[in-house]
Each structure stands twice: as structure tokens, then as C-alpha cells.
Amino acid sequence: MSLWLVLAVNSITLGGLLFLLSAGFSLIFGLMKIPNLTHGSFFMLGAYFATSLIARGFDFWTAAVLSGLLVAAFGGIVERLILRRLPGAELAQVLVTLGLSFMVADVCLMVWTGDPIRVDTPSGLRGATALAGVAFPRYRLAISVIAVICAAALWTLLDRTRLGAMIRAGVDDAPMARVVGIRVPQLFTIVFCLGAWLAGFAGVIGGPILSVYPGLDQEMLPLALVVVILGGSGSLLGSLVGSFIVGFLYNFGQAMFPELAYVVLFLPMLIVLVVRPQGLFARPAG
Amino acid sequence: MNRIALAAALVILAAVPWWVSGTYYVNIASQILLYAIFALGVNVLAGYAGLVSLGHAGLFGIAAYAAGKILSTGSGHGHVVVAIGAIAVALLASAVFAVLALRGTGLGFVMITVALGQIVWGVAYRWISLTNGDNGITITGRPSPFGFSLASPRSFYWATFVVFLAAVVSMAVFVGSPFGASLRGTRDQPRRMTALGYHVWMIRFLAFLFSGFWSGVAGLLYLYYNQFVSPQAVALTASAEALLMVISGGTATLLGPIVGATLVVVIKNVASAYIERWNFVLGAIFVVIVVFMPEGLVPGVARLTRRAVAALRPHAAVPVPAPGVAAGGEPVRGPSPPLNGSERGR
Amino acid sequence: MSALAVQNLEKSFGGLRVTAAVNLAVEPGERRLIIGPNGAGKTTLFNLITGELRPDGGSITLFDRDISRVPSRRRAHLGISRTYQIITLFQGETLLRNVMLSLLGLSHLRWNPLVRIERQEALIVHAREVLARVALDHLAERPVGETAYGERRRVEIAMALAQNPRVLLLDEPFAGLSIEERRDVLRLVTSIPRDVTIVMIEHDMDVALDFAERITVLHFGAVVVEGTRGEVVAHPRTREIYLGE
Numbered sequence: 027m028s029l030w031l032v033l034a035v036n037s038i039t040l041g042g043l044l045f046l047l048s049a050g051f052s053l054i055f056g057l058m059k060i061p062n063l064t065h066g067s068f069f070m071l072g073a074y075f076a077t078s079l080i081a082r083g084f085d086f087w088t089a090a091v092l093s094g095l096l097v098a099a100f101g102g103i104v105e106r107l108i109l110r111r112l113p114g115a116e117l118a119q120v121l122v123t124l125g126l127s128f129m130v131a132d133v134c135l136m137v138w139t140g141d142p143i144r145v146d147t148p149s150g151l152r153g154a155t156a157l158a159g160v161a162f163p164r165y166r167l168a169i170s171v172i173a174v175i176c177a178a179a180l181w182t183l184l185d186r187t188r189l190g191a192m193i194r195a196g197v198d199d200a201p202m203a204r205v206v207g208i209r210v211p212q213l214f215t216i217v218f219c220l221g222a223w224l225a226g227f228a229g230v231i232g233g234p235i236l237s238v239y240p241g242l243d244q245e246m247l248p249l250a251l252v253v254v255i256l257g258g259s260g261s262l263l264g265s266l267v268g269s270f271i272v273g274f275l276y277n278f279g280q281a282m283f284p285e286l287a288y289v290v291l292f293l294p295m296l297i298v299l300v301v302r303p304q305g306l307f308a309r310p311a312g
Numbered sequence: 313m314n315r316i317a318l319a320a321a322l323v324i325l326a327a328v329p330w331w332v333s334g335t336y337y338v339n340i341a342s343q344i345l346l347y348a349i350f351a352l353g354v355n356v357l358a359g360y361a362g363l364v365s366l367g368h369a370g371l372f373g374i375a376a377y378a379a380g381k382i383l384s385t386g387s388g389h390g391h392v393v394v395a396i397g398a399i400a401v402a403l404l405a406s407a408v409f410a411v412l413a414l415r416g417t418g419l420g421f422v423m424i425t426v427a428l429g430q431i432v433w434g435v436a437y438r439w440i441s442l443t444n445g446d447n448g449i450t451i452t453g454r455p456s457p458f459g460f461s462l463a464s465p466r467s468f469y470w471a472t473f474v475v476f477l478a479a480v481v482s483m484a485v486f487v488g489s490p491f492g493a494s495l496r497g498t499r500d501q502p503r504r505m506t507a508l509g510y511h512v513w514m515i516r517f518l519a520f521l522f523s524g525f526w527s528g529v530a531g532l533l534y535l536y537y538n539q540f541v542s543p544q545a546v547a548l549t550a551s552a553e554a555l556l557m558v559i560s561g562g563t564a565t566l567l568g569p570i571v572g573a574t575l576v577v578v579i580k581n582v583a584s585a586y587i588e589r590w591n592f593v594l595g596a597i598f599v600v601i602v603v604f605m606p607e608g609l610v611p612g613v614a615r616l617t618r619r620a621v622a623a624l625r626p627h628a629a630v631p632v633p634a635p636g637v638a639a640g641g642e643p644v645r646g647p648s649p650p651l652n653g654s655e656r657g658r
Numbered sequence: 659m660s661a662l663a664v665q666n667l668e669k670s671f672g673g674l675r676v677t678a679a680v681n682l683a684v685e686p687g688e689r690r691l692i693i694g695p696n697g698a699g700k701t702t703l704f705n706l707i708t709g710e711l712r713p714d715g716g717s718i719t720l721f722d723r724d725i726s727r728v729p730s731r732r733r734a735h736l737g738i739s740r741t742y743q744i745i746t747l748f749q750g751e752t753l754l755r756n757v758m759l760s761l762l763g764l765s766h767l768r769w770n771p772l773v774r775i776e777r778q779e780a781l782i783v784h785a786r787e788v789l790a791r792v793a794l795d796h797l798a799e800r801p802v803g804e805t806a807y808g809e810r811r812r813v814e815i816a817m818a819l820a821q822n823p824r825v826l827l828l829d830e831p832f833a834g835l836s837i838e839e840r841r842d843v844l845r846l847v848t849s850i851p852r853d854v855t856i857v858m859i860e861h862d863m864d865v866a867l868d869f870a871e872r873i874t875v876l877h878f879g880a881v882v883v884e885g886t887r888g889e890v891v892a893h894p895r896t897r898e899i900y901l902g903e
Contacts, residue, residue: 061419111603116419117364118602121559124552125598132592244548248430255423285441288434296427300415490762490778491771497748497759504746507708508763508821509734522771 031160033277039166039235041273042173046228047246048253049180049265050221056197056260057217059116060109063123064101065225066247067130072097072226073238074134077143086148086230094227101222105215127243135240145233165234172231176224177266184262193217197260249276252295318567322480326473335465339537342469344577345476346533351557351569352483353526358555359563360492361519362499363413364422366551367429368527371409373546374432375402375528376535380449381442391455398535399528405432406524410517429551436543448542451535462536472533479526483566486522495519556594560601562611659722661686661855662707662738662825667716669699669706669879676702677713678879684825684872686721687852691870691887692859695899699879700859701743704827708740709733720825734763737824741814741831743859747802753813754798757785760820788820792846808839815846826850828858832865840865867891875899 051065075093080086104126112118147165154161184190192213195203204210229238236242253272257264272291279290328341350372357363379398413424436443443449454462462468486492497505498512505512535541544550553576561572579597580590605613660683669677676699684690692700705711707718709730717726720736728736748756758781762768767778775781789795792812797805802813811831818826831847832840844865850856860866873890875883883893890896 061423108599108603117422118606120364120366120419120422121555121602122599125556125595125602128549128552128591128595128598130595132589132595135591136589248426248548251423251426255427285439286435287438289431292427292431292434296412296424296431299420299424299427300412485774486771488774488776489771490767490773490775491769493755493759493775494762494768500748500750501746503710504742504817505759505763506731507710507734507740508760508817509731510763510768511731 028160029281033281034274035162035166037273037277038270039169039273040276041270042170043228043232043235044249044253044272045173045266045269046176046224046231048250048257048269049176049262050224051250052254052257052259052261052265053193053217054221055254057193057200058109058214059114059200060119060218061116061123062218062221063120063247064104064126064130065123065221065250066243066245067127068097068101068222068225069229069232069246070134070238070243071100071130072229073145073233073236073242074138074143074229075226076230076233077138077145077238080145086146090227090230093230094223097226097229098219098223102215102219105218109218110211110214127247131240131243138238140240142237142239144237145230147234169231169235173269177262181262189216248292252291255295256298321567321570322477325476328473329466329469338465338469340577340581342465342472342537343581344574345469345472346530346537347554347557347577348570348573349476349479349533350527350530350554351561351573352479352566353523353530354554355558355563355569356483356486356519356523356526358558359568360487360495360499361516363516363520364555365409365413365425366422366548366555367409367413367425367427367432368523368554369546369548369550370429370432371402371405371524371527372531372534372550372554373436373541374405375399375531376541376545377436377443377449378402379532379535380451380541383451384449391457394455395532398532399525402524402528402531403521406521406528407517409524410520414513414516414520425551426548429546429548433543433546433548436546443543446543448540450540452539454536454539468537472537475529475533479529480566480570482526487566491515491518553594556598560597564611568611659686660684660719661688661721662857663719663722664703664707665717665719667703667706667718668714669702669711670714676879677706679716680876680879680881682874682881684855684857686855688855689869689871690855690857691866691873692857692876693861693863693866693873694876697878698876700876701829702879703876704740704829704859707827708738734821737822738827739818739821739823739825740827741818741829743829743833745807745810745814747810747813747817749802752799752801753789753794753805753816754782754785756802756813757788757816757820758782760817761785761788764821785820788816791819792816793842808835808842811835811839811843812846815843819850823854825855825857828856828860830859830861832860832862844868 047065047069050068051062054060054062054065072093075096076086076089079089079092084092108122108126109119112122151165151168154163155167156162182190184194192203192208195206195208196210196213196217200210203213229242249272253265253268255268256271257266257268271294275291275294276287280287283290325341325345329338332338332341350368354365354368357365357368375398378401379394382394382397409425409428412428413421416422416424437445439445454468456462457471460467460471462471494505494510494515497510498515502512531545534545557572557576558569559572560575561570562568575597576594579593662682662684664680664682667677667680667682668675678699680699680703682703692703694700702711706713709725709728709732713726717724719725720733720738723736725733725736748759751759758775761781761784765781767773767781786795786798789798792815794809794812794816797809802810805813811834815828815831818828828847831843835843840862847856847858847869858866858869860869867887870887872886873884874881875890875893875896877899882899883890883895885893
């Protein structure tokens with residue numbers, strides 16, 4: 027019984043983390059139609075940056091926000107200098123972002139070496155809390171809370187602000203948005219940086235649970251892909267639901283079908299792609 | 313001009329063990345050839361069908377694993393049976409890949425192939441009782457077809473060269489055939505092709521099988537070369553490298569994938585002795601080529617050379633590069649899939 | 659027996675009814691013109707006839723054979739050919755290769771992966787003949803990208819004629835042409851023998867009226883006027899649609 031509970035908690039935690047990671051990916055893909063295969067690298071980079079910041083004395087949360095900013099800056103450079111040269115060329119964007127992910131991975135290897143780096147759970151969230159007579163690890167609960175807060179913040183941004191309206195307009199119909207006067211290139215850069223920040227931030231938040239190590243990017247990226255395919259691109263609700271579905275699939279899959287762990291994960295993605303290419307939530311194209 | 317370049321290249325390749333010193337380099341050459349076969353296979357879809365796959369390492373590796381499995385069960389099957397079994401598995405997998413991936417076009421196709429490749433990788437990595445997981449499958453010894461042992465680097469190279477030759481010839485025949493023309497038609501104007509009476513799906517499906525066949529052959533050679541296969545061989549990076557070979561060399565010619573394979577293998581093995589950061593270089597090449605030379609090295613260098621030559625003759629009118637010519641390989645038939653602009657009518 | 663007939667054809671996109679209970683019957687050898695303002699559903703009608711779009715209701719018959727369920731790729735084999743409003747040629751290929759591709763579409767040869775296409779003498783000769791019919795055989799080796807727009811329009815028609823259709827659908831064949839070029843294309847179209855039934859969509863009234871025997875006027879997806887050229891031109895509804903808006 028308690029094994030299922032542990033798995034469930036871990037799944038919710040992973041789901042929360044994935045939401046932070048894939049919300050950005052979903053926005054970027056939904057608005058800019060760019061399949062950003064560098065997104066996993068953003069996650070890993072954020073985590074690595076944080077380890078250095080923490081080593082220099084920054085506290086965990088400051089490091090999280092700052093790392094996110096550093097990753098966002100990097101993302102902005104990538105978007106401005108490279109991706110902007112390839113408008114609408116989806117294939118080129120796939121290949122370029124893939125190439126960049128190779129480069130980032132190697133640079134991280136150079137700078138932070140190949141040994142896994144542990145990230146300490148921030149003080150105050152260590153240990154467990156008792157809820158309904160069961161002990162839940164405090165930090166894992168915190169992650170879910172953070173994810174919910176970010177989801178709410180993003181929803182507010184998208185639904186209640188002018189920027190959000192512009193983003194939604196762009197997601198729905200970019201050429202039309204341009205005609206109406208929305209400065210689409212600047213919007214793209216902002217969204218890309220936002221997505222990168224979220225990914226970098228997520229990397230730090232995930233640090234105490236996953237640690238940081240080479241290959242983290244290659245492990246997280248497919249998960250983000252599955253989430254976005256399942257949930258539909260550009261849909262916040264889809265990312266949320268998709269993240270939790272994937273969190274559960276991943277953990278329960280590993281536990282119940284260790285030999286088919288990745289099949290359990292990618293099969294739904296495959297099914298959705300084949301049957302309903304626009305995802306479970308997004309509005310049908312056209 | 314193109315024919316001569318190709319013929320010269322083939323002659324040079326055939327003589328490699330004589331003019332290359334050291335078994336290390338002969339082995340590199342074997343790798344170049346087997347990856348060239350793989351790249352040619354990937355190019356059938358990427359270049360001639362306009363369908364980019366990021367999951368082809370799954371087909372490459374599934375053949376290697378199938379062969380490895382058959383050999384390691386020690387049932388004493390001759391290598392011919394092993395080869396047939398491995399290729400059959402690759403063809404079956406290609407059929408499954410094709411049926412699923414062809415449900416999507418453009419980006420959807422890419423994503424489906426990613427998912428399929430990842431599933432194959434997941435099985436290789438996690439279904440330990442079947443694939444030995446991360447430890448991979450090791451085989452003892454290479455085959456001895458017609459009594460010639462392939463154990464030495466030289467003899468393995470020549471065996472690989474023979475297969476490579478067969479691949480190049482089959483590609484040339486394929487490309488120059490009516491079916492090849494139909495395939496390129498489906499790349500350029502799928503709507504019109506249907507209206508003209510072509511069965512676009514079936515054409516693509518058969519092309520996928522042809523592509524999977526040679527990918528499987530390359531995978532088999534890979535297994536015999538390394539005498540080992542592990543999940544690394546079917547990872548996303550492996551598919552990405554194959555695509556890089558195709559794109560860096562250029563998709564519109566036969567020589568392109570061969571040049572691309574050479575580039576990638578050389579950098580990976582040889583340059584990495586001098587340059588520490590192989591992955592960084594690989595990624596950087598990817599980025600540079602996609603942004604600056606989207607048509608690939610072979611046509612890109614040809615284009616730049618033409619410009620340079622034209623610039624050196626200030627009084628001659630600058631000739632408009634005839635869109636029917638590419639250096640090396642056969643003449644360009646149709647445009648490469650447009651990388652640097654928006655996709656047309658998929 | 660009509661060459662091409664359409665009964666109660668329906669097509670909607672979302673809430674928009676693009677083809678509204680269209681009935682049409684074209685006699686063998688007839689020269690039918692379909693006109694109507696932008697958005698009237700003319701090209702959609704063609705797409706339904708060729709099978710590129712599936713109708714929501716109604717049927718299509720070709721020489722009294724119901725082809726509503728026949729997949730698009732088979733309809734060329736049954737004798738329907740079309741040209742496109744936007745030029746859809748194989749850009750990187752020569753004119754000769756373009757026509758060869760068109761000829762191959764109906765031939766079993768298209769499945770052959772072993773012979774050299776360059777050696778198919780019969781195919782090449784036939785392709786040259788087709789190009790000669792549209793007076794472009796002197797440009798056979800020219801890549802499409804290096805030809806003039808008017809020439810490409812003629813290649814479009816050549817592609818369709820190459821397949822010896824029984825029913826030829828021409829979608830705005832005069833679009834974007836100069837006066838000279840229009841005359842050339844008109845001459846080409848009127849020289850097509852009567853064993854080919856022609857249905858044409860056009861906007862340019864001057865040239866199209868010369869060509870048409872019967873005219874069908876579409877408006878918001880429905881047939882509003884139909885008859886001989888004289889009847890339609892004089893009809894008050896026609897005037898209303900074209901002048902009253």
C-alpha cells in the first residue's frame with residue numbers, strides 16, 4: 027500500500043517538475059512553431075548554474091531565480107542570433123536546436139566535469155510532514171506547490187495581461203497577429219526567454235531530487251516532448267494534465283514494467299501522434 | 313564530370329588498404345563505408361522522399377541486435393541465416409515504422425520517428441532479459457564468407473567495400489529509375505502526383521522499406537565490425553548523427569551522404585584525438601551547415617566555388633548557376649528539401 | 659449520358675457551406691464555363707470532382723459511372739485530368755521531365771525501380787510530342803525555373819493533356835497572362851478535339867466567353883444561373899452578382 031503512495035507522491039512531484047519544464051516548451055512550440063530540442067539543455071544548464079551559485083554562497087531560491095535568468099539570457103541569444111534566421115523552417119529548427127544541445131552538453135562536461143553533483147534540499151524543507159497520518163517529504167510537496175503557483179502565474183499572464191493576449195493571439199494566428207500590429211519578432215524573443223527561464227528554474231528545483239549530471243538533458247527532453255504531444259502545444263491546461271499523466275506513467279511504468287519502462291512512456295505519445303496529431307487538448311488546426 | 317569524380321572516388325576507396333598506413337586507419341575507413349551505407353539509406357527518405365527521420369538508428373540497431381541475438385544464442389546458425397534474419401527483422405521494423413510515421417507529414421513525421429526510435433532504444437536499454445541492457449550483446453568472431461575470414465582489418469574492409477559498392481549501385485539504379493522519379497515527384501508536389509494517378513502513400517512506403525533495408529545492412533556490418541552492440545547504437549544521438557551525415561554532405565546527390573559520413577566519422581575518431589570536444593564540434597557543424605549551407609557541403613562548396621571562380625573573372629558576366637548541376641555524384645534531380653525557408657505544400 | 663455529372667453535391671468547412679446542393683451535367687464534348695465571384699466555391703468543386711476533397715453529401719458520375727467512392731489517385735486512370743490555379747509544376751525538373759512524370763502516372767512503368775528512365779525511348783518521344791502540341795518542344799530541356807510564366811501555364815495544360823483525358827478541368831488557365839499569351843492559350847484550348855470534354859473556371863470574361871458554350875454561375879456555393887452563353891449573359895441575376903455588388 028505504501029509503495030503505491032510513495033509512487034503517487036513521486037509521480038505528482040515529477041509531474042510538477044515536468045510542468046515547469048514543458049510549459050515553456052509548449053509555449054515556444056505553440057507560438058513560434060519551433061520544436062526546441064535545446065529545451066532539455068536549458069533544464070540541465072539551469073541546474074549546473076545553480077550548483078556554482080550555491081557554491082559561491084547564494085541561497086537556494088535566489089540561485090534558482092538567477093540561474094533561470096542566466097538560462098533565459100542564453101535562450102535569448104540563441105533565438106535572436108540563430109532561430110530568427112530560420113523563420114518557418116521547422117526542419118532546420120529541429121536540427122539547429124539539436125546541434126546546440128550537443129554543444130551545450132559538451133560545454134557543461136568541460137566546465138562541471140562528468141561527476142554527478144548533488145544539490146542539497148533547501149533548509150526549511152528538509153524532512154517530512156505528516157498529513158492524514160502519513161509522512162510526506164516536505165520538499166516534494168513544495169515542488170507541487172511551486173508548480174501550482176507557476177501555473178497560476180502563467181495563467182494570469184496569458185489570460186489577464188496584454189502580453190498574454192498578444193501571446194494567445196500569436197498562438198492562434200501569427201500572420202493575423204502581425205497584421206493587427208503585434209510586434210511578433212519581439213514577442214517571440216520574450217516568449218523564448220520565458221520558456222528558457224522556466225526550464226532553467228525547473229532544473230534547479232529538480233536538483234535536490236535528480237541531482238545534476240551529464241545526460242540529464244537527454245533524459246528530460248523526451249519527457250517534455252511526450253507531455254507536449256499529449257497535451258497539445260500552446261495549451262497551458264494541456265501541459266498541466268500532460269505533465270501529471272507522464273509523471274504517473276514514468277513512475278508507475280518503471281515500478282510495474284521495468285523492462286518496458288520507456289515503451290510505457292512513448293507508446294501513448296506515439297498513439298496520440300498517429301491518431302490525433304494535434305494532441306488531446308489543443309484546438310484542431312485550421 | 314560527375315561520373316568521373318564518382319568513379320575516381322570509388323577507385324581510391326577500393327585501394328585504401330594499400331595507400332593507408334596502419335590498421336587504425338583501415339578500420340576508420342571501414343567505419344566510413346558502413347556509415348556511408350547507413351547515410352545513403354537515410355537519404356532515400358530525407359533527400360528523395362522529403363521525409364526526414366530522426367529514428368533511423370532504430371532500424372540500424374534492430375538489425376544489429378537481431379543478428380547479435382541469433383549469434384549469441386549459440387544455436388550454431390551459419391552467418392547467412394543470421395544475415396537474412398537480421399535484415400528480415402529490419403524490414404519488418406521498417407514496415408511498422410512506415411505505417412505509423414506516414415500518418416504524419418513534415419514535423420509530425422519527424423516526431424513519430426523520434427517516438428519510434430525512442431521505443432526501440434527503451435527496449436534495448438530496459439528489457440534486460442532480451443537485450444542485456446546497457447551491457448549490450450557481444451559476439452565472438454566475424455563471419456568467413458566463402459572461406460575468407462573477415463577477422464583482419466584489411467579483409468573486413470574489402471568485404472565492407474563490396475557491400476558499399478552494391479549499395480551505391482543499387483542507389484544509382486533506384487534514383488535513375490521511373491520509381492525514383494515518382495518518389496521525387498511525391499517530394500515536390502504530392503497533391504499533383506495523386507491527381508496524376510500515383511499512389512503516393514505506397515510509393516513512400518516502399519521507399520521506406522528500401523531505406524530500412526540498407527540501414528539494416530549497415531547495422532549488420534556495424535555488429536561485425538565492433539563485435540558488440542549496445543543501446544548507444546539506437547539512441548537519439550545516433551539518429552541525429554546519421555541525419556547530420558546526410559545533411560552535411562547534401563541530400564540531392566549520391567556523393568553527398570558519402571562525404572557527410574566521411575566527415576562525421578573522421579571528426580569523431582581521428583580529430584577527437586586532437587580535439588577534446590567531439591560533441592561540441594559535431595553540434596557546431598550542424599548549426600553552421602544548417603544556417604549557412606542548408607543544401608549541404610557538396611552543393612554548398614560547389615556553389616561557393618562557382619562564385620569564387622566567377623568573382624575572379626571580373627569581365628565575364630556572372631553566370632546564373634544552372635540548377636541542374638552539382639559537383640560529384642549524378643546531376644541534381646530536383647531541389648533538396650528546403651531547410652532555410654518555409655516548407656512547401658506538404 | 660453525360661460526360662461528367664454531379665448530383666446534390668455538398669461540402670462544408672466548419673460552419674461554412676462551400677458547396678451547396680450543386681447539380682451539374684456536362685455533355686460529352688461540351689465546353690462548359692464555370693464563373694462566380696471569389697469564394698463562390700469553384701475550385702472546391704474541382705477538388706471534389708478530382709477526389710482531393712471528400713464531399714459531405716451527393717454524388718459524382720463520370721460517363722454514368724459513380725466515382726464518388728473512387729480514391730483520388732484512381733480518377734486520373736478513369737480519364738479526369740486537371741490544371742491548377744497556382745502553377746504546381748516540378749520546379750527543379752526540365753519541361754520534358756515534367757511531362758514524362760505526367761505520362762508515367764498512368765503507366766505501370768512508374769513502379770519500376772530497375773530500368774533507367776533516360777532509356778525509355780517511347781516515353782521520351784511521347785513527351786516531346788505533347789510538348790509540341792503546346793508549342794514548347796523547343797524548350798524541352800529547359801528547367802521549369804528558367805521559363806516564363808506564360809510558358810509554365812502552357813506546361814500546366816500539357817501535363818493534363820498528356821494523360822489523354824476524357825474530361826479536362828482547367829482552373830483559371832488564363833490567370834496572370836498577357837494579351838498575347840492569352841490568345842496563345844485560347845488557341846490551344848480551342849484546338850483540343852471534341853473527344854475531350856472541357857470544364858473551365860475563369861475570371862477573365864473576355865477570353866472565357868469566347869470559349870464557353872454553356873455557362874454555370876456559382877454564388878456562395880450554389881448554382882444560381884445556368885444556360886447557354888447568351889442566356890447567362892443576359893440573365894438579370896448574373897448582372898446582379900457581377901455588377902450589383
